[in-house]
Amino acid sequence: MSLRHSDLASLRLDKWLWFARFCKSRALAQRLIARGQVTLNGAVAEKAATGVKPGDRLEIVIGAVRRRIEVKDVTDHRGPAPEARTLYEETAVERLATVDAALPLRTPLR
Numbered sequence: 001m002s003l004r005h006s007d008l009a010s011l012r013l014d015k016w017l018w019f020a021r022f023c024k025s026r027a028l029a030q031r032l033i034a035r036g037q038v039t040l041n042g043a044v045a046e047k048a049a050t051g052v053k054p055g056d057r058l059e060i061v062i063g064a065v066r067r068r069i070e071v072k073d074v075t076d077h078r079g080p081a082p083e084a085r086t087l088y089e090e091t092a093v094e095r096l097a098t099v100d101a102a103l104p105l106r107t108p109l110r
Helices: 013-019 026-034 081-087 092-106
Strands: 038-040 057-062 065-071
Touching: 013 026, 013 038, 013 081
Parallel strands: none
Antiparallel strands: 038 057, 057 065
16 A cells, blocks of 8 residues: 555655656665755755655756656655656656757767
C-alpha cells in the first residue's frame, strides 16, 4: 500500500527526486543538491533533507537541460515511470524548452 500526500505532509528532496525518476539513485540526487543544481521555490536547495510538498516549484539542472516543474504529489515509494510522472507537472512551454535543450545532445556527430 502506498501513501499519497494526504498522509505525508512532506518528503525529503533527495527521496522525491529519486521517486520522481529525475535521478537513478538517492546518492546522485544528493550530489545534484550539494552542487547547487536544484532550486526549491526560487532558492538554491542546500540540504538533501529539505522537505518537498505539493505546490512547491523546483528547477533542476542536469547537464545542459534545465527543468522547471511543480510538485503535484509525494509518495512513500519509487514506482514505475508512468506513476512517477504523476508526481510533478511541467507546462507545455517547459516541455518544449527541455526537448530543445536536449536536442543537440542527441544529434549524431559526423
